Each structure stands twice: as structure tokens, then as C-alpha cells.
Amino acid sequence: MSDPISAVSVTQVITAIGALGVAASGIVDAAKTGLSFINRIGLEHISETVRRLTPEPNGVNSLEREHILRAVEANWINGEDLGRQKCLAVSLILGHMIRANSAALAEHTNTDAATLQSIATKTLTGDAFLPEETAIQTRFQLILSTMIDEAYQRSDEHYRNGTRTLAGGIAVLLAFAGGWVLMGKDFWTWNHAFAALVVGLIAIPMAPIAKDLSSTVAAFANTLQAPKPASVDAVAVANAMQTPRPPAMAAVATAPVAAKPLVEGSNSHQSPAPEA
Numbered sequence: 001m002s003d004p005i006s007a008v009s010v011t012q013v014i015t016a017i018g019a020l021g022v023a024a025s026g027i028v029d030a031a032k033t034g035l036s037f038i039n040r041i042g043l044e045h046i047s048e049t050v051r052r053l054t055p056e057p058n059g060v061n062s063l064e065r066e067h068i069l070r071a072v073e074a075n076w077i078n079g080e081d082l083g084r085q086k087c088l089a090v091s092l093i094l095g096h097m098i099r100a101n102s103a104a105l106a107e108h109t110n111t112d113a114a115t116l117q118s119i120a121t122k123t124l125t126g127d128a129f130l131p132e133e134t135a136i137q138t139r140f141q142l143i144l145s146t147m148i149d150e151a152y153q154r155s156d157e158h159y160r161n162g163t164r165t166l167a168g169g170i171a172v173l174l175a176f177a178g179g180w181v182l183m184g185k186d187f188w189t190w191n192h193a194f195a196a197l198v199v200g201l202i203a204i205p206m207a208p209i210a211k212d213l214s215s216t217v218a219a220f221a222n223t224l225q226a227p228k229p230a231s232v233d234a235v236a237v238a239n240a241m242q243t244p245r246p247p248a249m250a251a252v253a254t255a256p257v258a259a260k261p262l263v264e265g266s267n268s269h270q271s272p273a274p275e276a
Contacts, residue, residue, distance in 0.1 A: 014206070020178075021203035024171035028163055039077040041162040042155035046072060049151035050089060053144065054096045055104035061124060068092045082152060089148045090141070098124065109143045112136060164204055172200030 032038045050072055054065040071092060075085045097105055102120040106113040115136045122129060129137065175196040179187045187193070 017199055017203050017206050020171055020174055020199065021167070021206055024167040024174060024203060025163075027170050028167045038163065038166070040073075042158035043073060043076050045155045045158070046076065046089075046151050049147060050093065052108050053093045053105060053147065055101045055108070057100055058096070059098035059100050062098045063092055063095045065096065068096060076155075082156060086145070086148050086152055089152075090145055093144060093148075094141075109140060109147070111140045111143065116140060168201060168204045171203040172197060175200035175203070 028038065047069055050069060051065065054068055056065070058064045072085070072089055075088060097116075097120050099117050099120045102116045103113040105111075106116040115133060119129065119133055119137050119140075121127075122133070176193070179192055179196045183192065187196075
């Protein structure tokens, strides 16, 4: 049987590694204020897609490309909800579309240029769409939403991978610094340095699951403890099963009870009947 003390030590190690990963991620988040490039990781793909879907020229009653790009960048840096960012990007692109640039937009979205030009014109004038124009508009918006979704998904993946890489590097540095503080010059051996490297590398992926994993190991450690004597468990169960009695029953139980005679029904103890 495994030693419970060893299991508890494993729990402490797992918790410490998870705390190291949380600390490294917190340092990366705090560094965003001074290192602006962290917030812009992955933004290039979104900007390229939006720029391709907002061709020149900028017309009257339409959004300019530069304003759209700045709005998209501001929402990305601020960490707005990804679904809301996608909806906003699609709305801004539709607001940029006019008849003059709809032909170039139709080329990038594989849509009929003449129909898209007619849709752009009727959108600004408020005229009703023909049935075929309505069908083309629905397909155009689906294509547009798909392209924006692909751009944001790829950018989000780049951002997550980039920030995790930065946090992993910081976790390795923290592991080396902690080992040097605890052990001094004795730390600089290949086995200690390799252990610190491994701890730093696994700290980031272990951080989200460290709490659940440590709880599981702690529960397993409790099951390895020596069982209690049967008499102690029996007393504990009996005490737990007892319930407080109602006040009326308690009063009856504590009331004095008259002593009964040792022999009941004996004539010698009966009083004589009164005479007539």
C-alpha cells in the first residue's frame, strides 16, 4: 500500500506547479499595459481579411475603411466577446458597401457583381429587392460571415498560442529563479536544472487542471489512511442516528413513576369493606 504522506506530497507538488503557471499567466496579462504587441498577436489576419472585404473607394453614406479597421482593432485589443466582434465586423463591412466598390467585393466573395451592385444601390435608396436579389443577398451574407468567422478563429488560435508561449518562457525563468533561491549554488547541476525546465514547461498546461487534480489526489490519499476500529465507527453511527425527542415526550420520560407493589392482587393488602 502506498504511503499517504507521499500522496499528500504529490498533491502539494501539483498545486505548486499549477500556482507557478497561474503566476506566469498573470505576469503576461500585467505586461500587456507596457508591451502592446501582446494584445495585437493574431490581429494581422483579421486586418488583412477586413481590408480585402472593404475595397476602395469610400463613398457617401458609407463607412471608411480606416474607421472600420480601427474599430476592429479596438474591439480585439479590449478583449470583447468573440461572437460580438464577428457580428460587428460583418455589419461594418456591409455598411461600407456601395455600388462603386461592390464589384471588387463581389470578386473577393465569389458573388455575381451585377446583382451585388443592384443590391447596394437599392439598399441606399430603400427600394424593394427582387426575389433573386434576396436569394443572392442571403448567400452573400453567409459567405461574408464565413470568411469573418475563419479570420477570427485563426487569429484567436494565434493569440492563445502566442500568450501561452510567452507564459511558458516566464514560468521556466520563475522555476530557475525559485530553485536558485532555495538551493543556492547547489542548484546549478544538470538534474536540478532539467527538473526546473520540466516544471516550467508543464506549469502552463497544468494550471487550469491543477485544482481538480490536487483535489482528486487528496481524496485518494484519504482512502489510503488506516481504517478506524469497528467499535468507534459503531458508536459514531449510533450517535448520528439519535434524534432529539419532542418536549412532550421528554417530559413524560423524565416524570417520576410511582413504585408498584411487589405483589399485586393480594387480599391482605386490601382495605376491609365498610360495614353496613
